[in-house]
Amino acid sequence: MNPILKYLKNFFASRRVIVGDKELLGKIQADQILQKLVDDNRVPGLAITVRKNNEIYFEKGYGFADVEHQSPIDPQNTIFRVASVSKPIAAAALAKMVEEGLLDLDTSIYKYIPYFPKKEFDFTLRQLAGHTAGIRGYRGGEYGLNKPMGIRESLSLFRDDDLLFEPGKGFQYTSFDWVLISLAMQEVSSMPFADYVRERILKPNGLKNTFPEVPGDLPPNCATFYSRGRLGFRKAIQVNNSYKLAGGGYLSTSSDIARFGQVYLDSKFRENKIQSQFLTSGVINGTPTYYGLGWQVTQDRLGRNYYGHVGNGVGGYAVFYVYPEQDMVFSILMNCTNPGVLDTLEEVIELFLGEVVA
Numbered sequence: 001m002n003p004i005l006k007y008l009k010n011f012f013a014s015r016r017v018i019v020g021d022k023e024l025l026g027k028i029q030a031d032q033i034l035q036k037l038v039d040d041n042r043v044p045g046l047a048i049t050v051r052k053n054n055e056i057y058f059e060k061g062y063g064f065a066d067v068e069h070q071s072p073i074d075p076q077n078t079i080f081r082v083a084s085v086s087k088p089i090a091a092a093a094l095a096k097m098v099e100e101g102l103l104d105l106d107t108s109i110y111k112y113i114p115y116f117p118k119k120e121f122d123f124t125l126r127q128l129a130g131h132t133a134g135i136r137g138y139r140g141g142e143y144g145l146n147k148p149m150g151i152r153e154s155l156s157l158f159r160d161d162d163l164l165f166e167p168g169k170g171f172q173y174t175s176f177d178w179v180l181i182s183l184a185m186q187e188v189s190s191m192p193f194a195d196y197v198r199e200r201i202l203k204p205n206g207l208k209n210t211f212p213e214v215p216g217d218l219p220p221n222c223a224t225f226y227s228r229g230r231l232g233f234r235k236a237i238q239v240n241n242s243y244k245l246a247g248g249g250y251l252s253t254s255s256d257i258a259r260f261g262q263v264y265l266d267s268k269f270r271e272n273k274i275q276s277q278f279l280t281s282g283v284i285n286g287t288p289t290y291y292g293l294g295w296q297v298t299q300d301r302l303g304r305n306y307y308g309h310v311g312n313g314v315g316g317y318a319v320f321y322v323y324p325e326q327d328m329v330f331s332i333l334m335n336c337t338n339p340g341v342l343d344t345l346e347e348v349i350e351l352f353l354g355e356v357v358a
Helices: 003-013 019-039 083-099 125-129 140-144 153-157 176-189 193-202 242-248 254-263 273-278 342-353
Strands: 045-052 055-066 226-229 232-235 250-252 296-299 305-313 316-323 328-334
Touching: 019 045, 019 055, 019 342, 045 254, 055 254, 083 125, 083 176, 083 193, 083 242, 083 250, 083 254, 083 273, 083 305, 083 316, 125 176, 153 176, 153 242, 176 193, 176 242, 193 242, 250 254, 254 316, 254 328, 316 342, 328 342
Parallel strands: none
Antiparallel strands: 045 055, 045 328, 226 232, 296 305, 305 316, 316 328
16 A cells, blocks of 8 residues: 555544645545556546636546557646537537527527427427437437538438427437537527637637537547457547537537536526526426436435536546535546446545545
8 A cells, every 4th residue: 555645544544634634635545546547447548627616626637648659648738528518518608698688498499490390299498408308319320420410410310200208298318409409509699509609608718628529620639539348448430520519529628627617616607597597407297307408417425416417429438527515626538438437436526525535
């Protein structure tokens, strides 16, 4: 055992530990767990940024951005696919449009997209954002398409399918919901969805390393994307996420995603009448969906409230949690398709929150 860790554990067990010592022990334990994920070949590379009290509390890179060239991870600059963590970014833009009066969450989607085929039931932007509209999820290899489709063109994937249930009476998580939302946003703003997000969300909040992915034109500091097989890591399949930017098509750094989360720790921001709707869980038949509008809204095993999102895409995995009562943001990004390490990452988060294993 690391002698420093052994000393701190013994000191903590003596109950003479002070807050600073407990925090240091938590950081040491978290650091060792994250390093072990790389040492055990469970992830090729990982970046973590933790913010507390509006400052960087912990930030580090592990493993490699590119395994072959052993390029190191830089949390400030290494670009990852954030997959469904794109949804809170898109939700921030949607909330902005609602504040500006361009969109109404409770108006029929057909007001904004009249050319979408009529279904048995009408549904709204609110139902789409909360995944209660009844739109189906991916089938087969749809999650990994490599076709150059725009947002409107991609409606061909699901436009002719029936709703799975009457809107408001079920829950089906699907990025297709956000395809429709982003299309409505384009229609009312008369500008590409990505341009609106850049001008209204990314630039104002200083997110300089957050971009929509453009196939064939990746930033020079972008990580290589991998999947994990029996023989180790191999480069992930080629995909084109252009049509589903809002649901899972953004690139970013762990530092930028944490900075984005910091915005949502402003109490005035969270108490804003419109924003608070996005951070409130839906309810169906008296049961919470644990999902707001573009945000997962739930509690950890100790009953602490948090909101954020987990993202899993081709060549990328992301965990983004905001703990308002603890004034903390967690951003963890990996350059690998679902590595199956969420439980471990949540253990790390608990360590930073103060749950030290003595």
